[in-house]
Amino acid sequence: MAERKDKKKIIGEPMTDEQIKVFLDFPAEEGVNPDFHVLEKAYRALRVEDFERFIAFFQAQGRDINSRDPENRTLLTVISQHPRCEDYADVLRKAGGTA
Template sequence: MAERKDKKKVVGEPMTDEQIKVFLDFPPEEGENPDFHVLLKAYRALRAEDFERFVAFFQAQNRDIRATDDRGRTLLDIVRGHGKSEPFVAILEKAGG
């Protein structure tokens, strides 16, 4: 299917603060660390610039940037192993992750 020439493809529009803050409220599975859960959800769903804003909101709520999963890994530990994750690593390191 061809795109109409008068229509521009919209990719990656900036998210509002309210859209980013939604990630702060995702309930964890039973037994899962709530702070780790929302960090992981946000990392998987947000672009780096939006994730950086999320981390600021997260820390403003005095939440734990070093929260761990059930294997004792922080989000930073996990992200370091992913390709093209440098912006996220830098954000987490700056935040104390």
């Protein structure tokens, strides 16, 4: 599919605080820790700079950086298995994340 020349790509443009804070409110499915759920959603959708800002908002709400998925893994454990994730892993470590 050809890209339309009149469409401006928005990938990579800076996000506002309000756009980043939207990730704090994604409801989790039954059986999934709500803190883990929003951490994972933010990791998958945000650029590392925006993810770092998200983590500050997340922790300001008193949420758990070491929350676990249904398989008892922290997000740091999960993303440590992903290639090219070191920048995200560093953000989590600086915030107190453990694997």
